[in-house]
Amino acid sequence: MKANRIQVFEYTSLFIDNDYKGVMFQKQHYKALIKLNEFHKGKYFNILHNGIGFKQFVGVIQIDELIIEILPKIDNAKGTKNQWQNVLIEMLRVTKKLKVQKVGEADVKKQQIHLLDIYFEWFLNEVQLLIRQGLIKQYYKQTGNVKSLKGRLEFAGQIKKNLVHKERFWTTHQIYDKDHLIHQVLSQAMFIIEMLSKGTYLHSRCKTAWFDFPEVKKISATEHTFLNIPKYRKTMPYDTALAIARLIILNYAPNVSSGSERMFALLFDMNSLWEEYVTIRLKQAAINFSGVTVQGQSSKSFWNGISIRPDIVVSIEKLSQQFIIDAKWKHVGRGNASMDDLRQMYVYNDYWNSNRAVLLYPGIDSVPPDFIAFSSLPGKTSHHFCGIGQINIFSKDNVLDEMVGARLLQWFDIG
Numbered sequence: 001m002k003a004n005r006i007q008v009f010e011y012t013s014l015f016i017d018n019d020y021k022g023v024m025f026q027k028q029h030y031k032a033l034i035k036l037n038e039f040h041k042g043k044y045f046n047i048l049h050n051g052i053g054f055k056q057f058v059g060v061i062q063i064d065e066l067i068i069e070i071l072p073k074i075d076n077a078k079g080t081k082n083q084w085q086n087v088l089i090e091m092l093r094v095t096k097k098l099k100v101q102k103v104g105e106a107d108v109k110k111q112q113i114h115l116l117d118i119y120f121e122w123f124l125n126e127v128q129l130l131i132r133q134g135l136i137k138q139y140y141k142q143t144g145n146v147k148s149l150k151g152r153l154e155f156a157g158q159i160k161k162n163l164v165h166k167e168r169f170w171t172t173h174q175i176y177d178k179d180h181l182i183h184q185v186l187s188q189a190m191f192i193i194e195m196l197s198k199g200t201y202l203h204s205r206c207k208t209a210w211f212d213f214p215e216v217k218k219i220s221a222t223e224h225t226f227l228n229i230p231k232y233r234k235t236m237p238y239d240t241a242l243a244i245a246r247l248i249i250l251n252y253a254p255n256v257s258s259g260s261e262r263m264f265a266l267l268f269d270m271n272s273l274w275e276e277y278v279t280i281r282l283k284q285a286a287i288n289f290s291g292v293t294v295q296g297q298s299s300k301s302f303w304n305g306i307s308i309r310p311d312i313v314v315s316i317e318k319l320s321q322q323f324i325i326d327a328k329w330k331h332v333g334r335g336n337a338s339m340d341d342l343r344q345m346y347v348y349n350d351y352w353n354s355n356r357a358v359l360l361y362p363g364i365d366s367v368p369p370d371f372i373a374f375s376s377l378p379g380k381t382s383h384h385f386c387g388i389g390q391i392n393i394f395s396k397d398n399v400l401d402e403m404v405g406a407r408l409l410q411w412f413d414i415g
Contacts, residue, residue, distance in 0.1 A: 004065055005114060007085070008070055009072070010057070012054055014051060015051035016050040044265075061263070069115065076364055077364045083398065116264065120248075143157070145162065185225065276296070282314065294312060297311070310352070311325060321356075324358065337359050359389070362393050369387025
């Protein structure tokens, strides 16, 4: 059955039995989201009376045949939900959380594309590439009955299992074939995709991959399973497929579903995604300037083992200066920074020997920061300044502007 889709923006709500362009949000969906939220200690949603209030997390949730896509949006900014979907996809692409050549490529020949489609297709492409290159074999140990003695005879098992059947041997022996942990993990991820993609073009693609994939033992992989996967030269081509398989398996949540429902949740904190996106765009722009470096999440010891860590530090060699940027994905009026944010920026300035710090917000217009000095004690001059800056993230074509990093660097007069 083909999945139905509801698209919503962050910080909006869904209510039971409401019709969202022909798709109903029902009570079983509401209960499943409550269980998911409880499992993650309430961080994803606000639970309302007969409804769910979304927070800063964006991405996609599938509950049986219903897909809920949560999209980012800047307050007061125009644009369709498909345009904001492209914003999310492009940010995930730039931060290497998603692999697409360009935002629009997935929409050709396919309508109603959503984030899960893109991740699932990426995984299946990686699996088919591995099949074409040749799947590796590995040694692994197996304990069981064999008809001829090989490996180590397990005396306790031999007495227990083969007291009557003298022609059998209960041994632990090595096997060299394709039924090993890596392929078992990939198989589990394909099984999840097959269940969640019924009625879509991906279902037949998954069946094709199964046809060429070896039959392996079924497992239920956990976080611990991925820590035990061996890594060496021959497994390097599997790195991308395993990374996506990890994401698929660990975000598939039958254990928090109600009844027989199948649920998959792939959610990203928009604040963290915005911070990463800005950092990468700044690093790309800094290549064109001599003596300019950009660091993300650089930490220093603060007090009693506690560290402080600004989002972004821009170092400009010719000015012998470092500037602090704290990226926040929310709308803010000019001059309306919170007291906690201002205290934080003052400390960052002090510890990184910086005299200018910027609280950076996305906006529909670019407003460079007006750097204002922090007040100083009588008889002393303050060398600490902070400003609120808003950057328009879009180009003239109403897509994410690749040059946003270069426009940000202009705020610091790097020449």
